[in-house]
Amino acid sequence: MNLTQRDSIYLWHPLTQHKTAIAPLPIVKAKGALLWDENGKQYIDGISSWYTSMYGHCNEEITAAMTKQMQELDFVMFSGLTHKPAIELSEKLMKILPSNQAKIFFNDNGSTAVEAAIKMALQFHFNNGEIRDTLIAFENGFHGDTFGAMSASGIASYNAPFEDFLLKVERIPVPTEHNLAEIVQTLNHILENNNCAAFLFEPLIQGAAGMKFHSVEGLDALIAKCQKHKVLCVADEIMTGFGKTGTNFACDQLTQQPDIMCLSKALTAGMFPLSITSCTQHIYNAFLSEEVHKGFFHAHTFSAHPLGCAAAIAGLELLNSPTIVAKREWISTSHNAFSEKIKEHSKVANVRSKGVILAIDLAIPMDRYGSLRDELYQFFVERGLLIRPLGNTLYLLPPFVITESDLEKCYVILEEALNTF
Numbered sequence: 001m002n003l004t005q006r007d008s009i010y011l012w013h014p015l016t017q018h019k020t021a022i023a024p025l026p027i028v029k030a031k032g033a034l035l036w037d038e039n040g041k042q043y044i045d046g047i048s049s050w051y052t053s054m055y056g057h058c059n060e061e062i063t064a065a066m067t068k069q070m071q072e073l074d075f076v077m078f079s080g081l082t083h084k085p086a087i088e089l090s091e092k093l094m095k096i097l098p099s100n101q102a103k104i105f106f107n108d109n110g111s112t113a114v115e116a117a118i119k120m121a122l123q124f125h126f127n128n129g130e131i132r133d134t135l136i137a138f139e140n141g142f143h144g145d146t147f148g149a150m151s152a153s154g155i156a157s158y159n160a161p162f163e164d165f166l167l168k169v170e171r172i173p174v175p176t177e178h179n180l181a182e183i184v185q186t187l188n189h190i191l192e193n194n195n196c197a198a199f200l201f202e203p204l205i206q207g208a209a210g211m212k213f214h215s216v217e218g219l220d221a222l223i224a225k226c227q228k229h230k231v232l233c234v235a236d237e238i239m240t241g242f243g244k245t246g247t248n249f250a251c252d253q254l255t256q257q258p259d260i261m262c263l264s265k266a267l268t269a270g271m272f273p274l275s276i277t278s279c280t281q282h283i284y285n286a287f288l289s290e291e292v293h294k295g296f297f298h299a300h301t302f303s304a305h306p307l308g309c310a311a312a313i314a315g316l317e318l319l320n321s322p323t324i325v326a327k328r329e330w331i332s333t334s335h336n337a338f339s340e341k342i343k344e345h346s347k348v349a350n351v352r353s354k355g356v357i358l359a360i361d362l363a364i365p366m367d368r369y370g371s372l373r374d375e376l377y378q379f380f381v382e383r384g385l386l387i388r389p390l391g392n393t394l395y396l397l398p399p400f401v402i403t404e405s406d407l408e409k410c411y412v413i414l415e416e417a418l419n420t421f
Contacts, residue, residue: 032402033401047395061318069306114152133197141155174218211352241266273302
């Protein structure tokens, strides 16, 4: 049996309706921006395997750092113990995080980073003698699949069966240059009529919603309004973080600073499951008490895993290296040029780019997980490009190390799709 046949016997894949889905693609090798299946066919990883492998697959500097680490200290629990990789990673992160961030809490994936942030926010108010039970979040946001993170998310195709079990959330539209006054009015109403604990947001770009962009100035205004009411502002940088929007973090483009940040995915360059929830000293101080129960009693077995920390440290060394910075700028320039080329195409409803992210909304009605979307996905796979359409939104988010010829091939295939569907 081949890998696909063996897979079908025992495995249950995420985001998959196995009754109707096409068989999964069996990948056996990866290097740089490329993947190979068991038959030797080559594919361009056009979305960096869910925005993680930004420095390329099997990056030798990162794998070397992990290999060295596993020969010195493979794993040790992080409750009551500490180790050099975690300490060094915290020191390096603090040099590039917004200046108000002061403490780092380790988790093991993006959803659990958000879960910790929500619990941190709720308990912050509890420790200060307040019961605040309401979250504020953007419409169509996505923050993960654990219950707290799912509560803050607003995509019905993920959440519908669980709606009766979720935390209390009030939703607002994302701000644009036209709707800010209306949103502020809605936000004022929410703040006045609820006990709001936190405002969760994907800064500047909503990933799973279809790479939807929103206003820097508008987000700044909403953060300022929430912080004035002592509502903690949580920036979910799991997708946007580590250079993808043109700056180290999307929040670097804001004037207002978040109280809490969530980091994962490219944190370890896709090499290891690890995530971080960072916060201000003010938040951390609310958990300091002679009363033990006021501590943050939240834990993951693999918190601060030394191998994940080693991968993250190596990734940070690359992030702002001259080579990677030049590649990031080149991809951004290339995306802008391609956007100009196709923006008048009859099948393009909207095209936009920021940093290494390019998104195209097709002027074609399409279900998020419908048959036409599946045809599009298969169209790209057959031509050696691995991307996952978000409904009628096509997007590229390639590894920083993609070659000029492979990026050009991505554009050619995208344009072919516009001329075919």
